[in-house]
Amino acid sequence: MSSGEKTQTGSQSGRSDIRKGIENAKVVQFPEANQGSAKAQEVSEDRRFIYRDDGIWRRNGDGAPFFLCGSVEVLGESRDEAGQNWGLLLAWRDRDGHRHEEAFARALFAGDGNEIRTRLADGGLTLGAGAKAKAAFLEWLASLQSSQRARSVTRIGWHRFGGGDVFVLPDETLGETSERVVLQTLxxxxxxxxxxxxxxxxxxxxxxxCMKNSRLVFAASCAFAAPLLGLLGEEGGGISFKGSSRLGKSTALRVAASVCGGTPQNGAGGYIRSWRSTGNGIESTALASCDVLLPLDEIGQLDPREAGEVAYLLSNGQGKARASRTGGARTVARFRILFLSTGELGLADLNREAGKATKAGQEVRFADLPADAGHGQGLFEHVHDHDTPDAFARHLRVVTGQYFGAPLRAFLHRLTQDLAQSGNEVVQDRLRVRMGEIMREWLHPYPEASGQVRSVAARFAMVAAAGELATQYGLTGWEHDTPTVMAGICFEAWLAERGTVGRREDEQAVAQLRDFIAKNGEARFERWVDPAQGDAAQSEESQPPGERFRTQNRAGWKRWMKGDGGRYEWRYFLTAEGMSEALAGLNRRNAVQTLIETGYLLPGKVKNSAVISPPGHRNVRAYEVKASILGTEEGDR
Incomplete structure (x- = not known):
């Protein structure tokens, strides 16, 4: 290996030095620094660099060596299963003697190196100053090689390697694999x-x-349920505690967060994220919360125009497709998310504020759960030894600031052990059977429940099964059936808030057509009054109300005629365009069929419409709607 040449200024000479460093590198035995282990790691050594107890130095030709950085231990090289995302796994000690380990992508070495230097300096590593030291530091990084290998992943959560499942957290990997698995991000x-x-x-x-409090038990169980999404193949989605302020919604969120983690400064509150973000920001947050609970506080801070898209993004587990700098397609972010939210408004309220209709799919993925437990104490049913709900909430805020993070790690440790000992299929089947039992119990009174209701019931049942599993592992201190009983109370509350066990589109079809006619009955429906005949002309009830407005932008006609009960009423005839406008956002064919089944729309011979001949027009195809859709016998007077 040739000796180091004098460092040249300029980018061209710098790149030449890096290439030479890589070409001249060789694998030697380099003792671990500051670890006290007898085992040595194989790392590359370049004679241009000097390794001392106080750090790494660069030879300077005939001059004195200059300092690059403090002592760094090379634990190995990392790469993903596809042989991409190569990196270096480095370890060092800060000025207080605390050990740090981090995997750095080699892509960080391709630029000016500021990002990796910043991260190392943030971790307490001493770095040489000046352009000369910076350039030589990049030379040293580029020269490093190791025979030790690790698998790199770019997100937390479940990963499968060699038939084994591991759960990756930023600072720990739970589960057994043949190679070390590390989180490595740019x-x-x-x-x-x-x-x-x-x-x-x-x-x-x-x-x-949490005992005797349905919303608190349910919130904590959600934290245990999030890691089960991937194992069970369930769709992502979430639940939002909806209600007025000062009910205790944020307290429930802190309880759920205390299962997962927190920060020294804010306790469990440090784990909670905010809805105050753009759609792109929420996407990055979701990627950093894959397979763990994502608690989001106060949905009212989200832009109403993005609410519907965010609901789909979080539940579908896929980010937006974007173009790269060269015009090609970037890798789409993928994740599995169970989120728990709070807010005074629900998803439908935000969509209404933005002037958009709420789709049934959004409502299923984003279930609004009433925060008020109905016992006159806000979100709580029982405040234990505290005098008031407010005092109870303040106490929970204190203790969630002191104790957090341990239950999730213990749960994942036991779960990965179960998967290794019993196998994935056995654990999955056991959980699915239990979920099925819970769902049958909840839905037994509702045999006509739609698929949408059953989908939400499955999510609530997964939360209940996860709470039972955590209780079985000895992590909650609850009775075995407590999570299921409390989740059942929450499911009934959600169902009561929804108001129907049927398909939401059915209700929306009737509501949208009713609202369209009520708002536009006089302004956009031209009057159609047949010439008076015989004694009928003398009957007061046979005469329509006086005209108040002139019809513009016509959506159809309103005909004064006898209804089913023999009384005169308006009958509405909507053109195809008018019906499409009234049912905007819904599947028109399904909505029309629903209106026929409910008796509000009279079926026609062709595509459920009939040919009519209003005054001044001939052979117009229209949909005939009864006045009873407005909820009164007289119709729109």
């Missing part, structure tokens, strides 16, 4: 999965207070 976010206290602390200080 951008680093501060880890929110902090741990304070033990599982026993959480059970005594928080879990015990």
């Amino acid at each position: 951008d680093r976010e501060a880890s929110l999965f902090g741990v304070a206290g033990t599982v026993e602390d959480w059970k005594i200080q928080i879990g015990a207070l």
Whole structure:
């Protein structure tokens, strides 16, 4: 290996040095730094660099060596299953002696190196200053090689390698594989999965207070349910606690967050994210929360224009398709999300504010659960030894700031053990059977329940089954059936808020047509009054109300005629364009069939419409709607 040449200024000479460093590198035995282990790692050594106890130095020709950085240990090289995303796994100690480990993508070495230097400096590593030291530092990184290997992943959550499942957190990988698995991203976010206290602390200080409170038990069970999405193949989605302020919605969110993690500064509250973001921001947040609960506070901060799209984005688990700088397609972000939200408004309220209709699919993926438990204490049914709901909420805020993060790690540890010992299929079948039992119990009184209701019931049942599993693992301190009973109470509350066990589109079809006629009955429906005949002309009830407005932008006609009961009423005839406008956002064919089944639309011979001949027109095809859709016998007077 040739000796180091004098460092040249200019980008061309710098790239030449890096190429030479890679070509001249060789694999040697390099002892681990500051680890005290007898085992040595194989890393590359370049004679241009000097390794000392106080750090790494660069030879400078005939001059004195200059300092690059503090002591760094090379643990190995990382790459994904496709042989991409190569990186280096480095370890070092900060000025307080604390050990840091992080995987850095080699793509970070391709630029000016500022990003990797910033991350190392943020971790307490001492770096040499000046352009000369920076250029030589990149030379040193480019020269490193190791025979040790690790698997790199770009997101947290479940990953399968060699037939085994592991769960990756920013600072820990749970499960057994033949190789070490590391999280390696181009951008680093501060880890929110902090741990304070033990599982026993959480059970005594928080879990015990959830007892007898359906929303608190349900919220905590959601945190255990999120890792089951991928294992069970369930769709993503979420639940939002909806209700007025000061009910305790944020307290429930903190309880759920305390299962997962937190930060030293804010306790479990540090794990909670905000809805105050763009759609792109929510996408990056979702990617950083794959397979774990995503708590989002106050949906009212979300732009109403993006609410519907965000609901689909979080539940479908797929980000937007974007073009790269060269015009090609970027890799689409993929994730699995179970989110828990709070807000005074629901998804339908936000869509209404934005002037959009709420699709049934959005409503299923984003289930609004009434936060008020109906016991005069806001979200709570029982405040235990506290005098008021407010005092109880303040106490929960204190304890969730002291104990957090341990239950999720213990749950994942036990779950990965179960998967390794029993196999995926056995664990999956056991959970699916239990979910089926829970759903049958809940839906037994509703044999006519639609697929939409059953889909939400499946999500609630998964939450209940997860709570039972965590209780079986000894992580909650609850009775075995507590999660199912409390989740059942929440499901009934959601169903009561929804108002029907049928398809939402059926209700929407009637509501939209009713609203369209009520708003436009006089302004956009031209009057159609037949010439008076015989004694009928003398009857007061046979005469229509006086005209108040002139019809513009006609959507159809309103004909004064006898109804089913023999009384005179308006009968509405909508043109095809008018019906399409009235049913905007719905599947027109299905909506028309629903209107026929409910008796509001009279079926015609061709495509459920009939040919009519209003005054001044001939052979117009229209849909005939009864006045009873407006909810009064007289219709729109």
